Amino acid sequence: RARDPHQAEFLQAVEEVLRSLTPVLDKHPEYLPVVERLVEPERVVQFRVAWLDDAGVQQVNRGFRVQFNQALGPYKGGLRFHPSVTLSIIKFLGFEQILKNSLTTLAMGGAKGGSDFDPRGKSDNEVMKFCQSFMTELFRHIGPDTDVPAGDINVGGREIGFLFGQYKRLTVHYEGVLTGKALQWGGSLLRPEATGYGLVYYAQEVLRGMGKDLKGMRCLVSGSGNVAQYTVEKLLHLGALPVTLSDSSGYIYEKDGFTPDRLQHVLDLKQKKRARISEYTKKFNTAVYVDGAKPWAVDSAVVAFPCATQNEVTEADAQRLVDAGVKYVFEGANMPSTAEAIAVYLRAGVVYGPAKAANAGGVAVSGLEMAQNSQRFPWSKEEVDDKLQGIMRSIYTESMAAAQEYGMAATDPGALQAGANIAGFVKVAEAMLSQGCV
Ligand code: NDP
Numbered sequence: 001r002a003r004d005p006h007q008a009e010f011l012q013a014v015e016e017v018l019r020s021l022t023p024v025l026d027k028h029p030e031y032l033p034v035v036e037r038l039v040e041p042e043r044v045v046q047f048r049v050a051w052l053d054d055a056g057v058q059q060v061n062r063g064f065r066v067q068f069n070q071a072l073g074p075y076k077g078g079l080r081f082h083p084s085v086t087l088s089i090i091k092f093l094g095f096e097q098i099l100k101n102s103l104t105t106l107a108m109g110g111a112k113g114g115s116d117f118d119p120r121g122k123s124d125n126e127v128m129k130f131c132q133s134f135m136t137e138l139f140r141h142i143g144p145d146t147d148v149p150a151g152d153i154n155v156g157g158r159e160i161g162f163l164f165g166q167y168k169r170l171t172v173h174y175e176g177v178l179t180g181k182a183l184q185w186g187g188s189l190l191r192p193e194a195t196g197y198g199l200v201y202y203a204q205e206v207l208r209g210m211g212k213d214l215k216g217m218r219c220l221v222s223g224s225g226n227v228a229q230y231t232v233e234k235l236l237h238l239g240a241l242p243v244t245l246s247d248s249s250g251y252i253y254e255k256d257g258f259t260p261d262r263l264q265h266v267l268d269l270k271q272k273k274r275a276r277i278s279e280y281t282k283k284f285n286t287a288v289y290v291d292g293a294k295p296w297a298v299d300s301a302v303v304a305f306p307c308a309t310q311n312e313v314t315e316a317d318a319q320r321l322v323d324a325g326v327k328y329v330f331e332g333a334n335m336p337s338t339a340e341a342i343a344v345y346l347r348a349g350v351v352y353g354p355a356k357a358a359n360a361g362g363v364a365v366s367g368l369e370m371a372q373n374s375q376r377f378p379w380s381k382e383e384v385d386d387k388l389q390g391i392m393r394s395i396y397t398e399s400m401a402a403a404q405e406y407g408m409a410a411t412d413p414g415a416l417q418a419g420a421n422i423a424g425f426v427k428v429a430e431a432m433l434s435q436g437c438v
Pocket of ligand 1: 151152153154155195223224225226227228246247248249307308309310312332333334359360362363
């Protein structure tokens with residue numbers, strides 16, 4: 001706190017983890033020096049990104065790459081382009097990424113990067129110019145065995161393509177330095193779907209462990225980007241009833257649930273036209289659009305999947321969810337619930353599936369994309385899906401086992417949170433200790 005007094009999001013993420021680690025540190029005081037090191041990034045790169053807009057005017061943004069921890073493998077974590085990006089945001093995301101990547105069981109360290117660049121309203125040409133300038137600095141710090149960035153908010157296939165093209169021009173290396181690439185030039189089948197599908201697989205495992213099933217359950221989903229879209233798709237595959245989607249302007253509510261046709265319209269609006277979610281009701285008047293509000297106001301749902309951004313569920317939102325009858329929260333976005341919101345869930349007995357476990361499917365398939373790039377051989381959709389399901393299952397079982405080892409009952413609504421923090425941490429701690437705790 002004294003060192004980073006202004007990094008509110010980073011401190012929030014660290015405090016949440018440290019609270020879970022108390023019983024582990026009591027039992028294993030040898031991990032204390034690890035904790036001191038774990039909260040310090042191994043390297044922080046901040047740089048100027050200058051680019052020319054379509055009017056020929058020089059623009060300047062700030063670029064970041066925080067290489068947090070390399071104990072388990074090359075640094076790995078996404079790039080976010082959003083005006084809200086600060087060092088605190090990138091550090092919280094990078095810190096979370098260490099434990100998330102550890103939970104996947106794949107060899108990946110933790111990192112995150114991005115820029116305060118706002119792609120909204122920018123032409124393709126401007127986005128390309130920005131990406132090229134961003135990579136002109138970033139390329140010195142990354143590599144297939146060093147650091148392998150991916151996408152995150154506002155960084156999808158288009159941006160990964162521009163970034164990869166510039167990396168290749170600068171290095172003359174055609175290699176797996178980024179994940180989330182298009183299929184034709186080194187991407188993995190199911191990478192676009194992986195975070196949303198993985199989230200639903202994780203939810204299904206948790207529910208199965210309690211003798212329940214997603215089928216027929218009404219679900220609230222926030223966001224309408226990559227994670228939200230494929231969460232809804234997988235919920236539909238499993239017979240659940242997703243009823244909301246949103247963006248930063250408002251939400252849409254389909255009382256009787258989305259259907260494959262309706263979801264396809266969302267995908268067209270968001271992926272092809274980059275339109276606002278409010279446009280949806282122009283085609284489907286079965287839905288209502290509520291401006292300036294979040295989907296948590298909707299009554300009669302059992303499961304909530306926050307899939308937009310950090311701190312989108314406040315204490316008051318969480319109370320509304322509880323009052324409306326929500327019994328399970330599974331986080332698709334990173335740190336979408338404030339500390340106060342989590343306290344509300346746990347007091348009310350809401351089962352809480354935390355982001356670092358629930359949304360690890362995206363980075364897991366990024367890890368599988370790296371494996372395919374190394375082999376220079378693509379895997380089938382079934383193979384990737386099978387591995388993704390296996391990884392989400394093992395995240396659930398490892399989290400539960402860790403929580404129980406440290407004295408929590410499987411029925412404790414906070415078991416998944418504590419278990420994910422403990423299981424993710426212990427693996428990193430052991431690796432750091434055996435590498436000399438540097
Ligand atoms: P996208 O850019 O595809 O979509 C983001 C969505 O969230 C949009 O609907 C956007 O609305 C909304 N959103 C963004 N900022 C805000 C805000 N301040 N308030 C309200 N809504 C907002 O991003 P992703 O779907 O990829 O990412 C969503 C979340 O999931 C992030 O927390 C990300 O870190 C996390 N995540 C993503 C992974 C991935 O593989 N993509 C992997 C693991 C986690 P608008 O268009 O109005 O901005």
